[in-house]
Amino acid sequence: GPLSANPATGNAYFHDFPLITNRDVVRAFDLLRQHLRLDNIHTVLGGSLGGQQALEWAIIQPDVFENLVAVACNAFHSPWGIAFNEAQRLAIEADSTWKENDARAGSEGLKAARAMAMISYRTYEGFRLTQSEKSNDHLDDYRAASYQRYQGEKLAKRFNAFTYWTLTKMMDSHHVGRGRPSTEWALQQIRAKTLVVAVDSDNLFVPAEQDVLARHIPGAVLETISSDFGHDGFLVEFNQLKNVVRKFLQQQPKELAL
Structure with a gap:
């Protein structure tokens, strides 16, 4: 890789x-x-x-x-799948560290890319079932938002943006x-x-x-x-x-x- x-x-x-x-x-x-x-x-x-x-x-x-x-x-x-992958690559490109020759380059962009990918993997109903709030009083820190951040951070700890980029291009x-x-x-x-x-x-x-x-x-x-x-x-x-x-x-x- x-x-x-x-x-x-x-x-x-x-x-x-x-x-x-x-x-x-x-x-x-x-x-x-x-x-x-x-x-x-x-x-x-x-x-x-x-x-x-x-x-x-x-x-x-x-x-x-x-x-x-x-x-x-x-x-x-499909064009639909390629568009999702390109959006994720744009997120990685937007990370100011991406052009560095370092294993952790693009890691913040990778988090955003993973959050985008989760939306393509799941559905409206899936998020409604698992990420709905327990009360009506929230103004911030929503469960769905925390879930997206968690998924991005979890992937960035065990993966790298270079390999992720390569896999999206391979799929395209x-x-x-x-x-x-x-x-x-x-x-x-x-x-x-x-x-x-x-x-x-x-x-x-x-x-x-x-x-x-x-x-x-x-x-x-x-x-x-x-x-x-x-x-x-x-x-x-x-x-x-x-x-x-x-x-x-x-x-x-x-x-x-x-």
Whole structure:
């Protein structure tokens, strides 16, 4: 990543780290798979960015995976998603320390970026359920405001703005149709038995995007999780996700079932 050593200089890359794509990452995963001599993999499962990568991997290596579970993801990142990511990068750029070659550069901007991201991950109803005030007497220090600050500060303690920036650019560039005849053609190369999972309240990776996957991946099954918590629903509603994945795998031949 951006904080790793650049072989040309011996110092961290920082702002010089190159643009990477999900396809680049998946090729690295596949080199590891080959090194480990894993000729066949029972199931590849990914959600959000991980789901984008799982799709790419199943396209690049269609004969490796028996099953693919693609959760709350898409065939290409939408203008809506790219706009959210750009707003977060603008927040990082606005941090006066961002141009410094220091691991903590942009950390205040990262806090703001994370707060923006939380809005895209959640919903009006989710915030109403969890962040409403207990009384009508507040004039400041609202629960929702404190929650946003907490999420930003928590991430900044364990992460860095350089890597966050890189991940948003990686997500923006996701497009299974890039360099191929079409998006539909790319999805049709998938041979794994496929479960696509949507979250009914997802405002970031909207259910229509999972419908596209299910329509164009041969034989794919589409399941929808019900949640008040938007994109984060696939994390919050763990039991629902567990149940749809179990049902899918149990419908496969006996030797492949859980």
